[in-house]
Amino acid sequence: MRDEIARQPLERLADHLREDLAGVDALIRERMSSDHAPRIPQVTAHLIEAGGKRLRPMLTLAAARLMGYEGANHLHLAAAVEFIHTATLLHDDVVDGSQKRRGRPTANLLWDNKSSVLVGDYLFARSFQLMTDTGEMRALRILADASATISEGEVLQLTAATDIATDEEIYIKVVRGKTAALFAAACEVGGVVAGADAAALRALGNYGDAMGIAFQIADDLLDFWGDGTGKNKGDDFRDRKLTLPLIRAIAKADADERAFWERTIGKGRQEAGDLDAALALMERHDTLEETRITALDWSARAKAALVGLPEDPIRDMLSDIADFVVARIN
Amino acid sequence: MRDEIARQPLERLADHLREDLAGVDALIRERMSSDHAPRIPQVTAHLIEAGGKRLRPMLTLAAARLMGYEGANHLHLAAAVEFIHTATLLHDDVVDGSQKRRGRPTANLLWDNKSSVLVGDYLFARSFQLMTDTGEMRALRILADASATISEGEVLQLTAATDIATDEEIYIKVVRGKTAALFAAACEVGGVVAGADAAALRALGNYGDAMGIAFQIADDLLDFWGDGTGKNKGDDFRDRKLTLPLIRAIAKADADERAFWERTIGKGRQEAGDLDAALALMERHDTLEETRITALDWSARAKAALVGLPEDPIRDMLSDIADFVVARIN
Numbered sequence: 049m050r051d052e053i054a055r056q057p058l059e060r061l062a063d064h065l066r067e068d069l070a071g072v073d074a075l076i077r078e079r080m081s082s083d084h085a086p087r088i089p090q091v092t093a094h095l096i097e098a099g100g101k102r103l104r105p106m107l108t109l110a111a112a113r114l115m116g117y118e119g120a121n122h123l124h125l126a127a128a129v130e131f132i133h134t135a136t137l138l139h140d141d142v143v144d145g146s147q148k149r150r151g152r153p154t155a156n157l158l159w160d161n162k163s164s165v166l167v168g169d170y171l172f173a174r175s176f177q178l179m180t181d182t183g184e185m186r187a188l189r190i191l192a193d194a195s196a197t198i199s200e201g202e203v204l205q206l207t208a209a210t211d212i213a214t215d216e217e218i219y220i221k222v223v224r225g226k227t228a229a230l231f232a233a234a235c236e237v238g239g240v241v242a243g244a245d246a247a248a249l250r251a252l253g254n255y256g257d258a259m260g261i262a263f264q265i266a267d268d269l270l271d272f273w274g275d276g277t278g279k280n281k282g283d284d285f286r287d288r289k290l291t292l293p294l295i296r297a298i299a300k301a302d303a304d305e306r307a308f309w310e311r312t313i314g315k316g317r318q319e320a321g322d323l324d325a326a327l328a329l330m331e332r333h334d335t336l337e338e339t340r341i342t343a344l345d346w347s348a349r350a351k352a353a354l355v356g357l358p359e360d361p362i363r364d365m366l367s368d369i370a371d372f373v374v375a376r377i378n
Numbered sequence: 379m380r381d382e383i384a385r386q387p388l389e390r391l392a393d394h395l396r397e398d399l400a401g402v403d404a405l406i407r408e409r410m411s412s413d414h415a416p417r418i419p420q421v422t423a424h425l426i427e428a429g430g431k432r433l434r435p436m437l438t439l440a441a442a443r444l445m446g447y448e449g450a451n452h453l454h455l456a457a458a459v460e461f462i463h464t465a466t467l468l469h470d471d472v473v474d475g476s477q478k479r480r481g482r483p484t485a486n487l488l489w490d491n492k493s494s495v496l497v498g499d500y501l502f503a504r505s506f507q508l509m510t511d512t513g514e515m516r517a518l519r520i521l522a523d524a525s526a527t528i529s530e531g532e533v534l535q536l537t538a539a540t541d542i543a544t545d546e547e548i549y550i551k552v553v554r555g556k557t558a559a560l561f562a563a564a565c566e567v568g569g570v571v572a573g574a575d576a577a578a579l580r581a582l583g584n585y586g587d588a589m590g591i592a593f594q595i596a597d598d599l600l601d602f603w604g605d606g607t608g609k610n611k612g613d614d615f616r617d618r619k620l621t622l623p624l625i626r627a628i629a630k631a632d633a634d635e636r637a638f639w640e641r642t643i644g645k646g647r648q649e650a651g652d653l654d655a656a657l658a659l660m661e662r663h664d665t666l667e668e669t670r671i672t673a674l675d676w677s678a679r680a681k682a683a684l685v686g687l688p689e690d691p692i693r694d695m696l697s698d699i700a701d702f703v704v705a706r707i708n
Contacts, residue, residue, distance in 0.1 A: 085533040143492040162473040173525035180519040189510040195503035202496045203415040
């Protein structure tokens, strides 16, 4: 029941933007084609039609409509955002050696790593073509910056992942790369295409950034709760991924505890019972609850960012989405 | 001695563009940095400072100067072109599982595939940032189109590689993806930044396209000549890569010969003596010589494209470069 209420804002926004979303889907199908290389639409369709929520393109459409846009360029930017997202998923699954995504085998498993790398590159190029269609240089800049932040965050995660000196600042940078940068850019370019002023663009960007950070922190927390999203409880611990509850527990560790973290995360020598021991340490230092509060705080910041924007049903739905992304931990 | 004469055009052009090239190098060093992820400049520097010829950025600089450009935006476009090239090299080496590039171990070997994929993505994003610096939407379009052609060509090569039905049309598409598309775009955006008219832009693009195709066909031919470039004679045959001399020999094959090609290329079941047998078949059908003529013909087309462009020492050097890329087979 709680889940049903929680899902409402995304569905309501999708319903509100139904025609725009149909336009984006048509554009995506058109642009993912290739006259010469049928493998490209095959790989892309496998991922794009696997029932993603289209959250990112919806943010672009919502921001454009909220700011009074009446044209059709927002469809191109929304499709560009979805292509960037799909390209990063393809490359992430290669980098992580993932075998499943959205409950289905990954493209790197069904085809091969080569196809995932090259089709990701193709979609990235296609996304910039879609942007140039609009003639909006500012939108290009924002999405090029976001793309750089995304890959920089991924490289940072690669090198920081098992280093127990990783602090909250690095964690937030990684989270921006993984999630928040594209959320923020998706919102901001919607405002750009609508000709919104600097204050509104800042507000839209801040909303997307804070909402994305709230979303990712909640996701990282749920990994320790074991919530039935398909991931197993403690996967990040086993993968030696330093997320916020761990980083905070390590910051408060005494000498014995540090040795435990150094062995299990730093050196990756894990034994039976280690996950339970890690959970007990996080409980002792209260970092699971603290992390929950931090996620709720970012969600509140996202809602606060919306205050100066036009009063509109879309603004209320965006606010509800900021609640939705932390609903499972609230 | 012939080699020394042949090298002259590239060196003369580099000398002519010395200040511009220094500006491009400074820009590349500045933009390949990352405040947060030191692995990015490490991987990039490994490749960029490995003594590449900087041919592609030189084409952009040369085209801009030839068309009378006096500003500094061409430096940004030239750096963007080099970043796209470097990103494709990083991803290519992952896709091909290469261990050596320019006589040194590849980045995927020194670090790992993950770093090569992500740093490639970073450079690609950085290249679009460099383009937006110039405010030249048309240049963005041309380079986004070229990027799509590059990855499409690579995917095509992936699927067509061992299929003996591959024909010359597909081969040329692959060659455009591998080489000619970025050569053409590099030339064209130099003209764009100089405000060149449509005819001049077409001429510049045609020059780069034909020169790139000549270059790649010559390279593919040299694989069968065994020329001491570091590759071993017949590597492409062993890798079952269908290049022009093979495609033409297969097109002229009788039933026995088709069975040979099906076994060695289609099925990849190669035995001692097969390379010599393949060479003998290409000799019988004269496809090595025919391929040589085709490369020279593309070189001539490249030179012909330059005719309507302004008379200038740079134009003569571009013409000499079109000779240079086929000098080893001429």
